[in-house]
Amino acid sequence: MTAEIHGASDADALAGRFAQLFGALAGNIExxxxxxxxxxxxxxxxxxxxGHLLLEDVPGVGKTTLARTLAASVDARWTRIQFTPDLLPSDVTGVSIFNQSNNRFEFHPGPIFANIVVADEINRGSPKTQSALLEVMEERRVTVDGQPHLVPRPFMVIATQNPVDMDGTYPLPEAQLDRFLMKISMGYPDHASEVAVLAGTPTGPLIDQLPKVAGGADIKNMIDFAGRIHxxxxxxxxxxxxxAMTRGHPDIRLGASPRASLALLRAVRVRAAAAGRSFAVPEDVKGLAAHVIAHRLMLTPEAELRGRTATDLVAEALSQVPVPQSTGV
Known part of the structure; x- marks a missing residue:
């Protein structure tokens, strides 16, 4: 893909190649x-x-498996951090250690310095440790002892968490939720899929044996191409x-931020490229709005008592905003 991304001039042909590699990655994970x-x-x-992904659901439905399988399908460095109540911020970001041989402090990077970081059960870590991710998730760098250290590109945090009403969990603060591009729920598999999982065990494909479908350079080139989608x-x-509809709604006490708009735009461009198009359409916005916006909203207590959900309110916003015409090229 590297040569084709740089050598071809036809945007539609590039989008088609993007869609092919996207499909190959998805098929490998499946x-x-x-x-x-x-x-x-x-x-x-x-x-x-x-962007970063938050996977929330009950234990045992494949949250960590999805994160590991995605990391295994890409030829890039990945690490896993198991969040526990005694995990310290320095266990995530790294620490400066004094070297007696040269009388200098040397920075020893933590597991956050990888292309794909699996933050397992993130809401079992203390709020102090959770906050260690705020800078790196937004700015792609870590500051230790006043010195900034850049993480590699591409960089993605895939965090898993159990529902907040389960024992031993800490709710993620709003500032951290806003840094996740999407929040999705795995859900239970359908009957046929669960039977297939059982039938394939233990002879089915193991994560560590999956082929690398795309290299780091391929991912970078796909990211760069998606940024040029019209x-x-x-x-x-x-x-x-x-x-903006989420900011003035009477049932919402905290609407989506401008960061949400930027995140939705980036995702819309990638969705268009994954469909083999060199331009975005309103259906791209409709298909992603709930996944990108809903977890950033805080509802009023009255709305929650009436059974309203953030996803319902995003759907309401989509139904009320007129859809533009002729948005292609």
Whole structure:
């Protein structure tokens, strides 16, 4: 893909090649994650949007497996951090240690310095340790003892968490939730998929044996190409109107931030490229709005008592904002 991304001039041909590699990555992940095509594609959209993914669900439905399988499908460095109540911020970011041989402090990077970081059960870590991720998730760097250290590109945090009403969990603060491009739920597999999982055990493909479908350079080139996907001015306006609807709604006490608008735009471009198009359309916004926006919203207590959900309110915003016409090229 590297040569074609740089050598070809036809945007449609490049989009077609993008879609082929995207499909190959999704198919490789589906060798392990059965019956969850939408979740697999959303995880890939996050990676290629240079965003972060939060997977929330009950134990045992494949959250960590999805994260590991995505990391195993890409020829890039990945690490796993198991969050526990006694985990310290320095265990994540790294620490400066004094070297007696040269009388200098030397920085020893932590596991956050990888292309894909699996933060397992993130809400079992203390709020102090969770906060250690705030800078790196937004700025792609870690500051230790006043010195900034850049993480490699691409960089993605895939965090898993159990529902906040389970024992031993700490709710993620709003500032941290806002740094995740998407939050998705795995859900239970359907009957046929669960039977296939049982039938394939233990002879089915193991994560460590999966082939590397894309290299680090391929991922970088796909990210760069997605950033050039055409977005017409009416579509910018449509996207902002959808996000703005969450800020003045009487059932919402904290609406989506401008970071949400930027995140949705990046994801929309990747979705268009994954569909083999060199331009975005309103359906791209509609298909991703709930995944990108809902987890950033805080509802009023009255709305929660009435059974309203953030996903319902995003759907309401989409239904009220007029859809622009002629947004292609």
């Amino acid at each position: 060798r392990v994650i059965r019956g969850k095509r939408e979740n697999v594609e959303l995880a890939l959209l996050c990676l290629l949007s240079e 977005v017409a001015p009416p579509l910018y306006d449509y996207l902002v109107q959808v996000v």
